[in-house]
Amino acid sequence: MSSMKAVNDCQPSFVRGLWALTRRELKKWLNDPVMLVMFILQPFIWMGLLGKSMNISGLFSADNIKLPPKISLPGYAILSPPGLQEVVLDGAVLSQILAEISSRIMEVAFGVADYFSFMAVGMVSMIVTITAMFSGMSIVWDRRLGFLDKVISTPVSRTAIILSKILNAALRAMFQATVILALAYLLGLRFSPTFTPLNLLWIYTAILLLSVGLSSIFIAFSIRSTRMERPIQFVNLITMPLMFSSNIFFPASLMPEWMQAVVRINPLTYLTDIVRHLTILPIDVTALIVDFMYLSLFAAVFATIGVVLAWKYLTR
Template identity: 30%
Template sequence: MMATDVAGVRIPLRSAGHDVRAVKVVLHREMLRFVNDRTRMLSMLVQPVLWLFVMGTGFGSLAQGAIPGIDYRTFMYPGMIAMTVIMTAMFSAGSIVWDREFGFLREMLVAPVSRGAIVVGKCLGGALVAVGQGVVILALAGAVGVPYDPLLMVTLLAEMFLAAFTITAFGVTLAARMKNMQTFFGLMQMAVMPMMFLSGAMFPLGNLPSWLHVLTTVNPLTYAVDPMRQAVFSRLDVPPEVDATLNPGVSWFGWQVPVPLELGLVALIGAVLLGVAVAQFRRSD
């Protein structure tokens, strides 16, 4: 008998080019998944719209005499942008658990690419999906008295992306070791909802009790919501006393934290969480 030739199998070496392509593939998959899931898109938009127009109108009727010259829904508008972006980003991160249950995650992890590239692609995809949802809320600006100023819209988009990337990295870190969706969403509700309520999205940060002021100050989401509100109020013509009440900013021991420092803190937290998420994936099987 003649010996048959056996074809060799060559596994391509990992390289920066492979990692970039992996980031693009994961990002593209996230976008396709989101576009094809119409129910998810609608559900993520209904909640903030209800909060903005129903709760905002109700709260505004109570505070109408205390804040003359401005609609309370205008105050809540930046918070609702943040809520939309944050919830969408967390749901995007949670799809990792779904991929693990159906075996797709294992296929990605054995590919000849860096696991860090997979995490970066996931975070970028989740951030872009969240910003896409946020654009719909941006389109409602005129309905709540926020001007369609081009510079304001660009500023809000950039701040939305930064917040969405950080929250997606946080969600990926949580989801990296979880085995089922119920556990992830339970933990997500326990972690994100208190942070959302303590971020100043629905009530002003000024004149709070000392214990509540401390909680808002140590809450990372506060530093994502406040720059959006600062950007919006910088384009509004409101009385100084109303601006001081609704837009006091974040203070540390009486010193008001500047917006660039707030954004820097969000970016730093996002970078740290991204590193933790990559380390989690490198240890996962």
């Protein structure tokens, strides 16, 4: 016994430390089903209420407009041949034409015939954003409660401490995004014929990239803050503009030009685009490559910044 006590058998390993810290976070998360439901509830309500109420395709539908069976046009509206007094159109035919036009408009603007599918897919980006931000911020609690100081006093790798937060954010986001997609499907999301369950793997990769980038920003932002209120306020402030300045609710091509510029830098745009192409739209390989490249760059840059800043703090 005493000989064993004399031996110091610490062999700190990066992977083990990282996994231990990540597992702690995941356990805490699973232990709190109320929070889990709350997180999912928000995008669920959005897509259920906003997605269903913004029935854009209904705007043009003949049922909605209720054309009379006969529609007369004054003669001067007809340019050729000239001289006609009045022209009478068949309302039923016109309805068909309108329906045709409306579905063309939807196809061109949204890529799909129903707005709900378009918007529900965007909720994946929403939940990834919120989850990544809040998980990154949990470092404030660890700091306030002294847990962070205790971890720093152990030989575990400092990088593992920071990466565990990032990894935790990514894993949570992946899980919640899956739940959201399943809920959207139940509410009437229509997958494109090119959708296969294998596409989910790519979606997870994209979610991982976005959450790495976003959670790093938040770790760097909140690691010096001793109070929870400020980062929470910041999340509230930034979530809405981030979502509205992306293609989650509306296609970027129809926005004013200055707005399009913002949409193009917003990483949420790229995740939304990836998820759309892999679920409700036909696959467009070129677009996907561009999207993945952008997200990878975003993740790499901000993870580096986040780790460097956090490292500086941890070794002060």
